[in-house]
Amino acid sequence: METTEQTFQRLNEQLRQSADVVRHDVVSDKGRMCLLYIKSMCDQKKIHERLIVPFHETGMGSDFSTYLLSLLEYSPYQTAKKALEHFQKGIVIIFYKNQLYLMDFSSNPNNSIEDILVESVVQGPTKGLSEDIEISLTLIRSRYPQPTLRVMQGIAGSISRTRVAMLYDERTVDPKLLQTVKFTFANIDAEVIQTVNQLQLHMNKKKRTLFPTMLTTERPDRIVYNLAQGKIVFLLNGTHFALVLPAVFFDFMTSMEDLYQSYWVGRFTLVLRYVALLISLTLAAWYVALTSFSPEVLRVQLSLSIAGSRATVPYPSYVEVMFMLVMMEMLTEASIRLPKSIGSTATTVGGLILGQAATQAGLVSNIMIIIVASVAISNFVIPINTMTTGLRVSKYVILLLATIFGLLGILVGTLAVVAYLVRLDSFGQPYLRFFYKSPFQAEMRKTSSNANGGTGT
Amino acid sequence: MNRYYYYLIFHNMLMNVLAFVPTILIKQRYDGAVMAMILSVAIGTALILLFSFQLRKLPGMGLPEMAERMLPFGLDRIMNVSFAAIYYTAGMMTMLVFADYTIRFVNPDLNNYQVIGVFFILVGLICRFPSDRVLYFLEIVLVCSAPLIAFILIKAALNPFLRWDSVVSVMQFVWKTPSYSALAAASYVFTGYANMAVFNRLFHKLDCRWLWGVPIIGGSILITSVFIPIGQLGSDGVEAFVYPWMTTADSMRIELGFVERVLFIFYILYGGIAFVSMAVHWHVAHELVLSALLPKKATEKLRNRFSWTTVALFSGVAMLIGQYMSDQLLFRVGNWWLQIRFAAEFGLVLFVIIAARRLRRT
Numbered sequence: 001m002e003t004t005e006q007t008f009q010r011l012n013e014q015l016r017q018s019a020d021v022v023r024h025d026v027v028s029d030k031g032r033m034c035l036l037y038i039k040s041m042c043d044q045k046k047i048h049e050r051l052i053v054p055f056h057e058t059g060m061g062s063d064f065s066t067y068l069l070s071l072l073e074y075s076p077y078q079t080a081k082k083a084l085e086h087f088q089k090g091i092v093i094i095f096y097k098n099q100l101y102l103m104d105f106s107s108n109p110n111n112s113i114e115d116i117l118v119e120s121v122v123q124g125p126t127k128g129l130s131e132d133i134e135i136s137l138t139l140i141r142s143r144y145p146q147p148t149l150r151v152m153q154g155i156a157g158s159i160s161r162t163r164v165a166m167l168y169d170e171r172t173v174d175p176k177l178l179q180t181v182k183f184t185f186a187n188i189d190a191e192v193i194q195t196v197n198q199l200q201l202h203m204n205k206k207k208r209t210l211f212p213t214m215l216t217t218e219r220p221d222r223i224v225y226n227l228a229q230g231k232i233v234f235l236l237n238g239t240h241f242a243l244v245l246p247a248v249f250f251d252f253m254t255s256m257e258d259l260y261q262s263y264w265v266g267r268f269t270l271v272l273r274y275v276a277l278l279i280s281l282t283l284a285a286w287y288v289a290l291t292s293f294s295p296e297v298l299r300v301q302l303s304l305s306i307a308g309s310r311a312t313v314p315y316p317s318y319v320e321v322m323f324m325l326v327m328m329e330m331l332t333e334a335s336i337r338l339p340k341s342i343g344s345t346a347t348t349v350g351g352l353i354l355g356q357a358a359t360q361a362g363l364v365s366n367i368m369i370i371i372v373a374s375v376a377i378s379n380f381v382i383p384i385n386t387m388t389t390g391l392r393v394s395k396y397v398i399l400l401l402a403t404i405f406g407l408l409g410i411l412v413g414t415l416a417v418v419a420y421l422v423r424l425d426s427f428g429q430p431y432l433r434f435f436y437k438s439p440f441q442a443e444m445r446k447t448s449s450n451a452n453g454g455t456g457t
Numbered sequence: 458m459n460r461y462y463y464y465l466i467f468h469n470m471l472m473n474v475l476a477f478v479p480t481i482l483i484k485q486r487y488d489g490a491v492m493a494m495i496l497s498v499a500i501g502t503a504l505i506l507l508f509s510f511q512l513r514k515l516p517g518m519g520l521p522e523m524a525e526r527m528l529p530f531g532l533d534r535i536m537n538v539s540f541a542a543i544y545y546t547a548g549m550m551t552m553l554v555f556a557d558y559t560i561r562f563v564n565p566d567l568n569n570y571q572v573i574g575v576f577f578i579l580v581g582l583i584c585r586f587p588s589d590r591v592l593y594f595l596e597i598v599l600v601c602s603a604p605l606i607a608f609i610l611i612k613a614a615l616n617p618f619l620r621w622d623s624v625v626s627v628m629q630f631v632w633k634t635p636s637y638s639a640l641a642a643a644s645y646v647f648t649g650y651a652n653m654a655v656f657n658r659l660f661h662k663l664d665c666r667w668l669w670g671v672p673i674i675g676g677s678i679l680i681t682s683v684f685i686p687i688g689q690l691g692s693d694g695v696e697a698f699v700y701p702w703m704t705t706a707d708s709m710r711i712e713l714g715f716v717e718r719v720l721f722i723f724y725i726l727y728g729g730i731a732f733v734s735m736a737v738h739w740h741v742a743h744e745l746v747l748s749a750l751l752p753k754k755a756t757e758k759l760r761n762r763f764s765w766t767t768v769a770l771f772s773g774v775a776m777l778i779g780q781y782m783s784d785q786l787l788f789r790v791g792n793w794w795l796q797i798r799f800a801a802e803f804g805l806v807l808f809v810i811i812a813a814r815r816l817r818r819t
Contacts, residue, residue, distance in 0.1 A: 293564055297721045405575055406564045407721070411728045412575050415598070419583050422594045433593040434600060 007080060008095040012036060015087065028056050030064050034095040041090035043107035051094070051103070065097060073104045085161070111135050114240040118385055119219050121257040128218040133163050133237040140167065140233075143224045154185065156202075156236070157193035163237040164199070167223075172230035180427055181232050181245065196236050196243040197386065203245075210393060212386035213426035215247035222256050246426035252387035253277070276378035281395050281417065283378075284321050285402035285410050287371050291317040293406030305367075312362030318403040320364045324372040325399075327354065329392070332376070459664040461592045465656065465737070466505070468599055469649030470675050471606060472734045474682045474702050475554060475727050477791040481642040482683045483695050485635075486627050493635030493643040494679055500640070501647025502672040506665075508650050508806045511813040513663045520654035520805075521748035523812040537749035540654065541742040543801055546794050548738035549775045552576055553782055554791075555731045562703055563724055573779045577772040580732065584739035584771075585764055588659055591740045598733040602726045609723060610678075613685045613709060623692035624684050638792055641799035646675045648798065651805060652737055655744045699784055743767055 015021045015036065024035040033055055035047065054067060068074060075091075077083055077100040083093060090106025111132040116125070129136040137151060148171040154164045166185065168178060188202045200214045217223060218241050223233050226244045234243040244251075253273055258266040291310065295303040313320055331350040335343050355369045375395070382388045398413030405412065424431035473479075482490040515523065520540065524533035556572040564572075583594065613619070635643075653660070686701035689708055698704045706723035716722055746767050751760060782790075 293566075294721070297716055297718065299717050401575070405567065405571065407725065408559050408564060408567070408572060408575070408728070411725055411732070412579055415729060415732055416579050418597055419579070419586075419594055422590050422597065423586055430590065430593060432597070434596050 004095070004098050004100055008034065008036075008093070008100060011080060011083065011087075011093060014084070026052055026055055030055065031097060033064075035092055036087075036095075037092040037105070038087070038090065041088075041107070042092060042105045046105045046107070047092060050105070051092075065099060068094065068096065068101050068103075071103065075102045075104065077102055089161075113139070114218070116218055119217060119222075119255070119383060121255060121260070124256055124260055125219065125221050127220075129220060129223075129235070129240040129242060131238055131240050133165055133235055136235050136240070136242070137165060137167075139220055140223055140227075140235075143220055144169075144227055146171075149227070152182075156185075156188060156190070156199060158191050160192040160194060162193050165235040167227060167233040167235065169227050169230065172228065173232065174230060177246065177427055178232065184427075185234075193236070195239050196234060196241045199234060199236060200243055200245075211249075211390040211421065211424060211431075212252070212384075213247060213424060213431060214243050214245040215251050215384060216241050216243055216386055217384070218242070219256055225256070225259070246429040248426060248429055249421055249432040252384040253382065255383040273381055273383075276381035277391065280375050280379040280382075280391060282398055282410055282414060283371055283375050284325060284395060285398045285413065287368065288317045288321055288399065289402045289406045289410055292403075297407070306365070309365040309367050313365055314362070318399070320368055321371075321399065324358070324364055324368055325375070325396075327358075328372050328376050459660070459662070461596065461656070462509075462650075462653065462660065462663065463667060464592070464595050464599055465652045466647070466649035466671060467603075467674070468595060468730060468734055468737070469652075470646050470678045471599075471603075471727075471730050472551070473646045473678060475551065475731055476645060477554075477788060477795065478642045478645050478679075479682050479686060479701055480699070480788065481792060481795070482639060483686065483701055485639045486683075486687065486692070486695075487630050487633070488639070489630070489633035489635035490639050490643070490683070491628060491631040492633055493639035494676075494683065495631070496635060497640060497643035497646070498672050498676045498679070501644045501675060504644075504802060504806050505647055505650050505671055506668060508653070508809055509663060509665045509668060511806075511809045512653060512657055512660075513665065514813040514817055515657070515809070516661045516663070517658055518812075518816075519656075519658045519744070519748070520808075521745060522658075523809070523816065527812055527815060534749040537745045540801070540805070541745035541749070543794075543798055544652075544654075544738045544742040544745065545771060547798070548580070548735040548742065549771075549778065550787070550791050550794060551731050551735045551738070552580070552775060553779055553787055555728065556779065557784055557787065558700065558703060558724065561700070562707070562720060569779055570776070573776060576732070576735070577775060580735050580739055581768040581772050583736040584743050585768060586740070588656055588740065588744070591736060592656065592659070595733050595737060598729045602729050605722065606726050606730075609706070609709075609719060609726070610681055610685075612711075612719075613689070613705065614681060616689065616709060618708075619685065619688040620691065621688060624688045627684070627687050627692050637799075638796055641796045642792075643679060644799055644802075645795055646679045647671065648802060651802060652741050654805065655741045699788075739768075739771060742771070 012023060016023065018038070020039045022035075022037055022039045024037075026033045026035070033051075035051065037047070050071065050073070055064060075086075077093075083091070083100070083102060086102060086104075087093060090104070092103040092105050094101040094103060111130055113130045113135065114128045116128040120126075129139060141149065146169060148169050150168055150170050152166040154166065156162045156164045164185075166181075184203050184205075188199075190198070190202045193199055193202065196216050200212065200216065201209075204213060215226075223242050223244065227233060231244050231246065234245070236243075254270065255273075258270055261269070290297055290303075291306055295307070298306075310317070310320075327350070331347060334350070335347050338346050351373075355373075358364045359366050359369060379388055379392055382391065394417050398410060398417065401409030401413040401416075403409070418432070421432040422430070482494065484490075485493075521533070521537050524536050527533070528536065552573060556569055556576070559572050560567055560569065583591065586594070657663075682702070686698075686705045687695050689695075689705045690698065690701060695701055703720065703723070707718065707720040709719040710717050711719060711722075743764065747760070747764060751763055755763070
């Protein structure tokens with residue numbers, strides 16, 4: 001059994017290898033106090049004010065250890081392993097009078113509240129969450145002042161040890177769902193988790209997914225709205241996005257602004273979004289099916305003008321579509337990666353000049369440019385980014401089917417996407433179905449699992 | 458929840474147009490088809506009412522569960538498999554007809570294999586879904602396409618080129634005695650309830666309050682599906698067409714619509730309906746086969762494997778049959794199928810009545 005002093009020495013030796021670890025010895029009439037901390041992780045001003053100044057102040061007598069114990073930042077020393085773990089997060093290890101104390105003086109420089117960039121609305125909150133989990137919690141709590149709000153803390157990732165908070169309203173949450181989610185979270189097997197999307201991937205049981213079954217959001221108003229509906233929210237330290245679950249298809253299609261607008265305006269924008277969904281999924285496929293398989297579907301004048309604009313194009317329509325779609329995807333990707341100052345230039349060059357030149361060179365038809373532009377625009381009408389990307393991929397499936405089967409391919413492809421969405425579920429909640437608030441839903445879920453899995457066992 | 462029961466009934470009514478029903482009835486239009494339609498409304502409604510009110514007494518029970526408790530060992534399995542065969546054939550016929558439509562009217566350069574193949578892959582996947590998901594899928598497709606289908610039917614009925622004297626001249630043959638095949642064909646409109654053989658597992662409180670709508674909607678759909686082609690194509694001329702409804706749809710145009718020719722709208726809409734109908738029928742067949750042939754204590758893995766084999770077998774057989782099917786043969790087989798189905802329907806209702814009596818007592 002080593003003495004406390006030996007333990008401190010051992011810790012000291014283990015830690016002093018790093019350049020930013022500081023060992024600070026303070027001596028006064030009260031004796032000697034040794035501090036051990038990481039300079040970059042701790043608030044040195046706080047250490048000075050709360051530890052060093054009181055240590056030198058007279059009149060405190062020998063009660064300095066009582067003072068230490070009474071500090072809010074104090075936590076008891078348990079094992080060396082735990083102390084080391086906390087040490088990495090900004091804990092000060094204090095050795096004073098043969099005793100070890102742990103003090104949380106961690107500072108997080110990244111505590112600003114972020115502006116909402118991805119899910120912006122015209123009118124509504126413009127500030128999102130913070131990358132610091134405590135501040136995010138404060139923000140949510142102040143927007144949701146309910147005594148039934150529960151916060152559970154946890155850790156995700158065996159290496160990153162990211163702090164996670166799970167929030168739910170005890171009154172509205174489904175206890176069965178809560179059990180499942182807790183169980184799933186506890187069984188995450190991952191080394192590094194840094195974003196909520198990653199958390200989502202690890203919580204999802206299926207390896208290969210296309211559509212998100214949990215909603216990533218940066219809007220505090222959406223979080224509060226979902227909490228009130230009985231959903232569970234995950235916050236992650238180091239990112240200003242939150243994960244809301246369970247989420248169904250319709251959640252991804254609604255913008256928070258739908259709630260802030262008058263009824264018919266809200267409905268109108270919602271319908272607009274579904275039209276955009278249809279366009280972005282099928283328009284490219286329609287072009288292939290209509291030009292290469294069934295031009296008789298359209299009016300003669302339109303068919304002729306499409307054929308006329310395609311007169312210079314040497315390739316079949318699917319090559320044309322693929323060429324332009326791939327160019328568009330590149331543009332989208334490039335405009336994300338490019339610095340903001342050059343971004344607009346690239347889009348102009350890519351979008352306008354390339355499109356114009358491609359038509360003049362006879363590589364693609366004029367109508368194709370219209371189609372690609374509408375596909376690109378309508379794709380981004382969908383408010384939640386993860387859903388946008390899922391749909392971006394699935395349009396190629398429909399395009400492929402349309403290339404092989406024409407109109408039939410569009411029919412089958414669309415139905416296949418719908419069927420896939422219907423098959424998905426998010427923590428027991430069916431992903432896509434009409435009219436969600438059915439009183440029979442719980443009963444139905446129970447019986448369907450009996451009918452389909454129950455016969456075997 | 459209960460609306461799904463009505464969806465099942467309603468989608469079958471729409472399927473009526475696509476199946477051979479109009480063709481068969483039009484063929485016998487001077488020999489009792491009109492009477493058959495009138496009678497079938499009565500018979501169909503009676504069957505639905507009997508079935509629904511008896512099924513209410515057996516909440517959450519599918520046909521296999523009833524059979525297991527009522528019939529001696531072995532016999533229940535035989536019954537399940539034979540019912541499965543009827544449902545399976547229903548799905549397959551739908552597919553073959555729709556493949557024929559596609560090749561004839563929309564994509565002449567595809568071959569039968571390709572069309573059937575792409576449908577089977579997808580339907581094969583969907584019919585393995587849990588029952589509730591099949592119903593959701595049905596709902597989505599139905600709700601999305603029903604308004605447009607109603608638009609087409611109403612537009613067809615209001616078409617100024619519809620010759621009412623043709624309709625009236627056929628109606629004059631109302632007092633002829635109908636043949637069994639005409640009766641069997643006409644009553645197909647009301648068959649949707651039979652899918653409850655499996656889907657009843659999900660229903661715990663069957664609500665029969667809205668069943669009065671069934672004869673009204675079913676009757677009007679049946680009448681439009683026969684008389685609109687007659688009015689549009691002429692009381693004698695209508696016989697010349699293999700698929701009178703496709704030709705009827707092609708004879709209409711939406712002057713100011715984005716797509717001018719109704720045929721293609723019709724094709725896409727009914728494609729969705731046919732697809733979902735196939736998925737429903739095959740799902741029922743799949744579940745019946747599974748509960749008949751799978752040992753009661755099968756593991757999840759065995760169940761999965763068995764279910765894949767069933768689906769593969771379903772598709773394989775259909776592909777094989779599709780190869781040898783000409784439209785004449787298809788038509789004849791469809792006619793037989795409708796007749797067998799009509800008899801089996803009585804059997805099913807009778808069985809449910811007996812089951813309700815016996816199982817309630819124990």
